[in-house]
Amino acid sequence: MFTQLFLAAVDPWILACSSFTVxxxxxxxxxxAGRSRTASDFFVAxxxxxxxxxxxxxxxxxxxxxxxxxVAGMVMSSGYDALWYPVCYACGYLFLLLFIAGPLRRFxxxxxxxxxxxxxxxxxxxxxxVVFVLFIGFFYTMPQMKGAGTxxxxxxxxxxxxxxxxxxxxxxxxxxxxxxxxxxxxxxxxGITLVQAGQYWIKMFAIATPVFVLLSVxxxxxxxxxxxxxxxxxxxxxxxxxxxxxxxxxAPADATWMNPFGPLTTKxxxxxxxxxxxTRRYALLYTYSLxxxxxxxxxGLPHILVxxxxxxxxxxxxxxxxxxxxxxxxxxxxxxxxxxxxxNWMPELYNGLSGVKGTDGIVLRLPVxxxxxYGMLGSVLSGITCAGAFAAFMSTFSGLLVSMTxxxxxxxxxxxxxxxxxxxxxxxxxxxxxxxxxxxAIGLGTLVENFEINFMVGQAFAIAAAxxxxxxxxxxxxxxxxxxxxxxxxxxxxxxxxxxISLTSYTTFVTTMAGKFADRPMPEWLAWMKAHSLETxxxxxxxxxxxxxxxALWAVPLAxxxxxxxxxxxxSSIPKDIRMKMxxxxxxxxxxxxxxxxxxxxxxx
Amino acid sequence: MSRQLRLSIYCAAIFLVALLGLPLCNFLAPDFMAxxxxxxxxxxxxxxxxxxxLVWIIAAFFIRKSIDLENAEIRExxxxxxxxxxxx
Numbered sequence: 221m222f223t224q225l226f227l228a229a230v231d232p233w234i235l236a237c238s239s240f241t242v243x244x245x246x247x248x249x250x251x252x253a254g255r256s257r258t259a260s261d262f263f264v265a266x267x268x269x270x271x272x273x274x275x276x277x278x279x280x281x282x283x284x285x286x287x288x289x290x291v292a293g294m295v296m297s298s299g300y301d302a303l304w305y306p307v308c309y310a311c312g313y314l315f316l317l318l319f320i321a322g323p324l325r326r327f328x329x330x331x332x333x334x335x336x337x338x339x340x341x342x343x344x345x346x347x348x349x350v351v352f353v354l355f356i357g358f359f360y361t362m363p364q365m366k367g368a369g370t371x372x373x374x375x376x377x378x379x380x381x382x383x384x385x386x387x388x389x390x391x392x393x394x395x396x397x398x399x400x401x402x403x404x405x406x407x408x409x410x411g412i413t414l415v416q417a418g419q420y421w422i423k424m425f426a427i428a429t430p431v432f433v434l435l436s437v438x439x440x441x442x443x444x445x446x447x448x449x450x451x452x453x454x455x456x457x458x459x460x461x462x463x464x465x466x467x468x469x470x471a472p473a474d475a476t477w478m479n480p481f482g483p484l485t486t487k488x489x490x491x492x493x494x495x496x497x498x499t500r501r502y503a504l505l506y507t508y509s510l511x512x513x514x515x516x517x518x519x520g521l522p523h524i525l526v527x528x529x530x531x532x533x534x535x536x537x538x539x540x541x542x543x544x545x546x547x548x549x550x551x552x553x554x555x556x557x558x559x560x561x562x563x564n565w566m567p568e569l570y571n572g573l574s575g576v577k578g579t580d581g582i583v584l585r586l587p588v589x590x591x592x593x594y595g596m597l598g599s600v601l602s603g604i605t606c607a608g609a610f611a612a613f614m615s616t617f618s619g620l621l622v623s624m625t626x627x628x629x630x631x632x633x634x635x636x637x638x639x640x641x642x643x644x645x646x647x648x649x650x651x652x653x654x655x656x657x658x659x660x661a662i663g664l665g666t667l668v669e670n671f672e673i674n675f676m677v678g679q680a681f682a683i684a685a686a687x688x689x690x691x692x693x694x695x696x697x698x699x700x701x702x703x704x705x706x707x708x709x710x711x712x713x714x715x716x717x718x719x720x721i722s723l724t725s726y727t728t729f730v731t732t733m734a735g736k737f738a739d740r741p742m743p744e745w746l747a748w749m750k751a752h753s754l755e756t757x758x759x760x761x762x763x764x765x766x767x768x769x770x771x772a773l774w775a776v777p778l779a780x781x782x783x784x785x786x787x788x789x790x791x792s793s794i795p796k797d798i799r800m801k802m803x804x805x806x807x808x809x810x811x812x813x814x815x816x817x818x819x820x821x822x823x824x825x
Numbered sequence: 826m827s828r829q830l831r832l833s834i835y836c837a838a839i840f841l842v843a844l845l846g847l848p849l850c851n852f853l854a855p856d857f858m859a860x861x862x863x864x865x866x867x868x869x870x871x872x873x874x875x876x877x878x879l880v881w882i883i884a885a886f887f888i889r890k891s892i893d894l895e896n897a898e899i900r901e902x903x904x905x906x907x908x909x910x911x912x913x
Binding site: 307308311322440441442500549552 | 858876883888892899
């Protein structure tokens with residue numbers, strides 16, 4: 221009886237595809253768990269992964285809910301402005317390739333904190349580096365959780381949950397979070413390499429297939445954009461020509477949506493009611509700050525960098541980066557097409573604000589429009605995109621969980637708290653840390669229902685850009701860096717970025733929370749927060765708002781400046797073996813200078 | 826190392842001119858960038874489609890040159906042994 225009711229309320233195709241992805245991930249995880257025995261297996265998959273597998277795995281881990289759902293949603297809500305995200309997500313890898321990938325791999329350490337300690341011989345520095353693994357990690361898990369909540373709310377939109385229609389957002393977050401957390405706690409990373417490589421191809425298939433079908437039915441990519449030309453140029457040629465659905469009042473107008481300085485970059489200036497030329501200048505500033513955050517941030521993402529250590533040598537690390545750029549570049553052409561299609565054919569999502577019924581769900585919901593012409597095909601394609609969404613947030617969340625757990629178990633417990641712990645102790649600790657971090661991530665995830673997925677990921681990139689990127693870039697290429705210089709720069713730039721971002725996110729959070737109480741009285745604590753939400757300050761100071769929302773423009777130079785100045789002041793403490801260290805970072809491995817830093821510690825593992 | 830760095834900077838410069846130049850073009854020549862080509866605006870076509878192949882070309886060029894440089898370095902050092910450790 222219950223099952224019948226349940227199945228009647230849920231589209232069987234969508235449920236089947238999603239369950240297949242989830243079960244496949246878990247089964248592969250457990251299968252791999254039986255094969256990973258040592259701590260080395262857990263942390264970097266034994267270092268012998270081929271270029272093709274590794275490139276697929278990196279791409280699989282990198283393409284998160286933000287890429288799969290968020291980019292399309294943001295292109296739909298903001299238009300051209302949002303195109304910077306997919307382009308810079310893909311192109312940031314070039315910076316990684318040009319300046320960081322090869323040397324880092326040659327240095328050979330498990331994690332960024334390992335690198336920090338090895339380069340500066342300072343255990344203290346390891347602790348500082350760990351802090352940012354956690355900061356960036358948590359900022360990055362929040363949008364994944366939003367993706368999970370949105371997807372489950374969509375799949376179970378017709379069920380009844382304790383007398384109310386639809387599955388509530390937090391329930392979806394908790395469900396998905398618990399499943400992934402247990403999977404990571406029991407499986408480790410050996411399984412994840414395989415699973416993530418497979419998940420890249422699931423995501424690629426899941427985004428490309430519906431796009432090809434939809435474009436063949438509704439007209440090509442260029443055609444979709446042409447429909448958004450309500451200016452003088454637009455002429456309807458035939459009466460039978462498809463005309464898009466009418467846009468609701470909340471949708472941005474055509475001219476704004478196609479404009480390079482659209483709703484996203486001009487938001488702060490518009491709120492302050494500035495004149496048009498000033499608004500454009502501020503929008504340009506916003507765009508540049510966003511570009512710096514995304515490009516430098518990609519080169520400083522801890523959970524991506526750890527993957528380069530799974531390459532057998534520096535040349536393989538470079539080849540892997542090349543393939544990653546091709547794999548993700550091809551992928552990123554598709555989500556904006558979804559956004560353009562969504563604007564023309566499912567504009568009712570503009571009314572859902574940024575919650576679970578908003579534009580972030582466009583990738584999942586859009587294929588359903590095919591139902592009226594082709595029946596079941598719409599459900600099948602929607603099922604496929606749901607499967608892709610599961611692959612997206614599951615793989616990224618797992619990867620983040622592993623790197624954050626690694627930081628806690630390997631760095632904090634294994635190196636700082638109890639350096640003499642036995643291998644069994646470490647393995648047990650890994651599991652407990654995974655559970656703890658999973659719980660915190662779930663808790664944070666339930667708070668962000670009204671934030672755009674893509675926007676949140678952009679914020680995590682900005683923090684990475686202001687902390688890890690300067691650290692890695694300067695440590696690899698400048699021999700004059702001292703421990704104190706590196707630490708001051710990373711802490712100064714990173715913490716300023718975290719603070720600035722938190723300020724504007726706090727305002728957004730309070731404003732959207734208060735918005736829910738439009739027709740009933742607010743609780744006292746919320747009324748107090750609303751009064752202190754900085755909203756009036758931001759309206760009066762649009763430039764400050766832009767620089768706080770996108771801090772990379774000043775935070776990255778600040779970090780580098782601090783590094784240079786403090787290093788010059790403490791020049792006497794440059795590590796004595798700096799020549800040797802630079803040689804290890806830059807000399808070709810065939811010369812036989814390769815020194816696996818970790819080898820010294822192998823006995824302890 | 827310095828040759829590798831020069832190569833990296835050279836490739837990064839090409840990339841940055843394209844990446845940072847595009848918003849500037851949008852700012853200075855909005856009408857030119859908004860002209861329609863096959864339905865796309867010029868700037869959408871450049872950013873949303875053509876930017877990816879450009880980056881692949883830069884990356885492929887860099888990897889080929891970079892591996893060549895490494896091999897050249899190994900040959901030089903092999904020719905000047907035994908005092909190899911300080912060579913660059």
